[in-house]
Amino acid sequence: MSVAAEGGAVSEGSGAPQGTDEPPRKEASHGWRLFAIWLVLSAIVDPLYYIFAGPHIPPGRMSSTAGGAVFDFNILIVLAIPVMIGVWVYMAYAIIQWRASKGGPEPEGGPLAANNFKIQTSWITITTVLVLFLAGFGTYELVQPEGAGGGQGPNPIWTPTSNTVLPIQVIGQQWKFTYRYPTFGGFETTQLVVPQGVSIAFHVTSLDVIHDFWAYQLGVKADANPNQDNVAFTTPYQLGSFVVRCDELCGIWHGAMYNNGAVVTKDQFEVWAQTTEKALAANTKLLPPFAYTYTPDANGADGGYYPDNVDPYSKVETYGATQPGSG
Amino acid sequence: MVGFFVVAVVVIVVLVIGFTKQPPTVDYSNAQSGQPVDVTLQTVGAYGSAPHPTWVSYLIKDPSTGQWVHTSYFQVPAHTRVNMTIIQYDSGSPLRNQQIGMVTGTAGKVALLNGKPFHVYNSNAGNGVGHTFSIPTLGINVPLVGNNANANLCSAAPCTEKSPHNVLKFSFTSPGSGSYPWQCFVPCGLGFLYGNGGPMQTNGYMAGFMKVVA
Numbered sequence: 001m002s003v004a005a006e007g008g009a010v011s012e013g014s015g016a017p018q019g020t021d022e023p024p025r026k027e028a029s030h031g032w033r034l035f036a037i038w039l040v041l042s043a044i045v046d047p048l049y050y051i052f053a054g055p056h057i058p059p060g061r062m063s064s065t066a067g068g069a070v071f072d073f074n075i076l077i078v079l080a081i082p083v084m085i086g087v088w089v090y091m092a093y094a095i096i097q098w099r100a101s102k103g104g105p106e107p108e109g110g111p112l113a114a115n116n117f118k119i120q121t122s123w124i125t126i127t128t129v130l131v132l133f134l135a136g137f138g139t140y141e142l143v144q145p146e147g148a149g150g151g152q153g154p155n156p157i158w159t160p161t162s163n164t165v166l167p168i169q170v171i172g173q174q175w176k177f178t179y180r181y182p183t184f185g186g187f188e189t190t191q192l193v194v195p196q197g198v199s200i201a202f203h204v205t206s207l208d209v210i211h212d213f214w215a216y217q218l219g220v221k222a223d224a225n226p227n228q229d230n231v232a233f234t235t236p237y238q239l240g241s242f243v244v245r246c247d248e249l250c251g252i253w254h255g256a257m258y259n260n261g262a263v264v265t266k267d268q269f270e271v272w273a274q275t276t277e278k279a280l281a282a283n284t285k286l287l288p289p290f291a292y293t294y295t296p297d298a299n300g301a302d303g304g305y306y307p308d309n310v311d312p313y314s315k316v317e318t319y320g321a322t323q324p325g326s327g
Numbered sequence: 328m329v330g331f332f333v334v335a336v337v338v339i340v341v342l343v344i345g346f347t348k349q350p351p352t353v354d355y356s357n358a359q360s361g362q363p364v365d366v367t368l369q370t371v372g373a374y375g376s377a378p379h380p381t382w383v384s385y386l387i388k389d390p391s392t393g394q395w396v397h398t399s400y401f402q403v404p405a406h407t408r409v410n411m412t413i414i415q416y417d418s419g420s421p422l423r424n425q426q427i428g429m430v431t432g433t434a435g436k437v438a439l440l441n442g443k444p445f446h447v448y449n450s451n452a453g454n455g456v457g458h459t460f461s462i463p464t465l466g467i468n469v470p471l472v473g474n475n476a477n478a479n480l481c482s483a484a485p486c487t488e489k490s491p492h493n494v495l496k497f498s499f500t501s502p503g504s505g506s507y508p509w510q511c512f513v514p515c516g517l518g519f520l521y522g523n524g525g526p527m528q529t530n531g532y533m534a535g536f537m538k539v540v541a
């Protein structure tokens with residue numbers, strides 16, 4: 001007890017004369033000192049983080065949705081840093097100030113803390129405010145920009161504000177992604193090229209198991225499910241290349257299921273798309289007409305269980321046109 | 328307690344051996360430097376022997392012995408022209424995705440089917456496509472056109488050219504050293520979910536590595 005008095009509880013001289021025991025007053029002054037240390041450290045570390053580390057947080061600012069993700073990460077980290085500092089400061093303070101070798105009291109946990117009105121109210125208030133804020137902030141951030149780059153299913157709630165949207169279909173299969181450009185004759189290629197400054201609607205689907213289209217630097221990530229049209233939006237801002245990875249464990253070559261994509265200028269994109277449309281024309285006319293999902297055909301699967309579940313009269317397009325003997 | 332420990336160790340050893348066991352590698356990297364290498368593969372509708380006699384499989388011809396080796400691992404020198412010959416003994420079907428009916432990533436974006444050059448194969452016509460030879464990271468894809476399923480097809484490896492077959496030839500230049508996974512893109516694992524299990528997921532059958540050495 002003597003230690004506590006000597007170290008921090010600068011008694012203001014008017015304490016209730018209860019001999020050597022003055023727990024409430026000491027608690028209070030420890031509390032204020034902890035608060036002061038925490039406040040100063042947080043006020044220093046938070047701006048340092050935001051100014052020096054903030055701009056370099058992944059996935060960068062290649063697109064609207066990537067920039068949105070960076071902003072979200074930064075807000076979360078700015079909120080998390082004071083929480084972390086609070087824990088560390090308290091731990092360090094306890095180790096230095098209340099360690100047994102200094103002749104301090106037994107640790108006051110459990111029952112004693114249980115009746116502390118201040119600790120309880122501040123604990124509940126702070127955590128409630130934090131969690132409610134994060135819930136509200138998180139929900140709002142899922143809306144903007146453009147649905148945060150996440151797959152929103154076939155009927156997106158949050159859509160781009162732009163009137164011109166370029167649809168690109170992403171088709172996952174074991175083990176690569178192919179991309180169809182329905183507004184350029186529906187050609188299908190392994191190359192993903194997107195124009196700068198144009199809203200893109202990725203229509204993500206799969207021909208077999210569940211894959212996940214993760215265009216890392218674009219801040220876009222959407223599950224590729226068979227028979228599902230999962231829509232994700234973004235607007236690329238910066239020119240350059242980005243990486244696409246499959247992010248759903250999908251079999252032996254899941255780890256090799258990646259490719260590079262490119263953001264190019266609008267003019268370059270037009271040239272690329274028209275050239276590719278011509279170059280692939282012979283194969284495009286063999287593809288099924290563009291559809292948002294495709295049911296692999298019985299024969300196309302060359303056996304396997306999938307065909308047994310397929311309704312041959314489904315409105316879903318059969319991938320591979322009419323097949324001999326597909327019923 | 329001791330019993331549990333012994334069982335745990337045995338399980339771990341079995342798993343480690345199982346996971347690290349690899350098919351043999353057929354070495355084409357001893358060719359004279361600067362000379363093209365000729366790699367020869369065959370595909371068979373049913374391997375015909377244990378442990379998976381019913382599985383489709385690739386085999387690779389050992390250049391030093393002329394023997395067919397049941398594997399999907401081969402090794403070539405870096406930055407060298409690789410002339411591939413694939414003798415396809417299996418039947419075919421329409422493709423789940425006709426995109427892989429295109430020849431891509433080969434020299435001249437072309438492959439020879441029984442001597443005739445082609446760029447795109449319509450899998451909905453004729454005997455369809457049985458398998459593909461694809462190295463996705465290098466953009467290489469060649470559809471292996473199927474044989475008539477009603478013909479007397481070879482059903483146990485190694486097959487000989489007495490059985491009906493299609494010969495596919497194409498070339499590419501090997502990249503820098505590294506291990507490049509290659510695979511078949513036709514879901515040919517008959518009887519497995521989506522046709523993509525079994526041989527499609529097993530090295531030595533429809534999946535393997537091209538090892539490139541400097």
Ligand SMILES: [Cu+2]
Pocket residue numbers: 172173175210211212246247248249250254257
């Ligand atoms: Cu995948």
Ligand SMILES: [Cu+2]
Pocket residue numbers: 383457458459511512513514515533
């Ligand atoms: Cu195959």
